[in-house]
Amino acid sequence: MYNLESFISELAKRNPGQDEFIQAAKEVVASVIDVVNDNPQYISNKILERITEPDRVFSFKVEWEDDNGDIQVNRGYRVQFNNALGPYKGGLRFHSSVTLGSLKFLGFEQIFKNALTGLPMGGGKGGSDFSARGRSDSEILRFCRSFMTELQKYIGPDTDVPAGDIGVGAREIGFLYGQYKRIRGENTGVLTGKGAGWGGSLVRPEATGFGTMYFADEMLRTAGDSLKGKRIAVSGFGNVAWGAVLKASQLGAKVVTISGPDGYILDEDGINTDQKISYMLQLRASNNDIVKPYADRFKAQFIPGRKPWEVPVDMAFPCAIQNEMTLEDARTLVSNGCRYVIETSNMGLCADAADYLIEKEISLAPGKAANAGGVAVSCLEMSQNAQHLFWTRDEVDQRLRHIMSGIHAACLKEGLQDDGYVNYVRGANIAGFRRVADAMCQLGY
């Protein structure tokens, strides 16, 4: 029989200094421990011990030359966490906060997220502590080339398929894929998030943001409500936030905030015109990592150095980075009347913030369910590449909608409590875990 506290304290001892990984593991193990203790097969197969240990981790040096002719050194990683369900699949993150511990948390989350999609993908993650802030496009190109020169040794279309994440969008995927092809001479589905003109899937750029709104739509529908007219706070301003804002406006909701490391924008008219929404893409492409220019351009308010969770809204969508919503933020949101929190960033909520929202019976969607649309469409991109075919925008979007509604149904089935509250966090963890654990039992050790 497993005990949560002793299992987690052993895990922490084996992984010193990897607090985010321990946080992610604790949340999953807390949700599934009763399921494991009730299942002799999971116990005898040592599923908990095996699922919390990555299959392997690569760490490598990335040397590149900046525009002044100076040599720069970064560290690159690929964490191949678990391939019970299919090839390792998960993004690459280029951000100054990247460490082995943060990529282990992301790779671990990815296992269960990918399982929830119902598609054949294992879990992995990679990246570097490289930051594009203030860098020129040619510096980003030289970094990407050097990174791929090493990464290409470990990946392949049927073994490990990276994609984008924070700091890795269409531009970086282009540079990385270009280098892969230069070295290997192959056109394969080895990366997803490719440009639509060279092997990418339509709707992949929008997929994480669209998927999170489809998931929210299902939550509201289950509660007899709808997105129409909902006032929404979004954090972040990158690819994920952009897709979420676009779909929210199409579905008749009103997004009033976006944010960056410099502060947040409050646009009481709503971020809902083509001009405003496509301006977010320009902000991302500028390499400055700030949102203030939006306020200057569209006469909105800019609140420096603060987060958008102090704005009264019906729904909040953290779309930036892990642990971006604290307990204090969650309390403020609830006291201002917010009833739905849709975690769209990976582990966007601090553990105590999530516990508080669940205790208050606020509907909280965990990132591994709500943001799974991105990786789901990545898998659709792999399918199209394998068949040498392209699907229409409509076809991909329909499939995405269907997958998100399947994830919602799985969370509902495992997370519905006797009092009618849906604990989506618990539901997602149990549904994802069961699929991987069953496969691991069947595959043997």
Ligand code: GLU
């Ligand atoms: N980085 C995204 C995620 O966190 C997408 C991964 C992928 O498409 O492989 O799920």
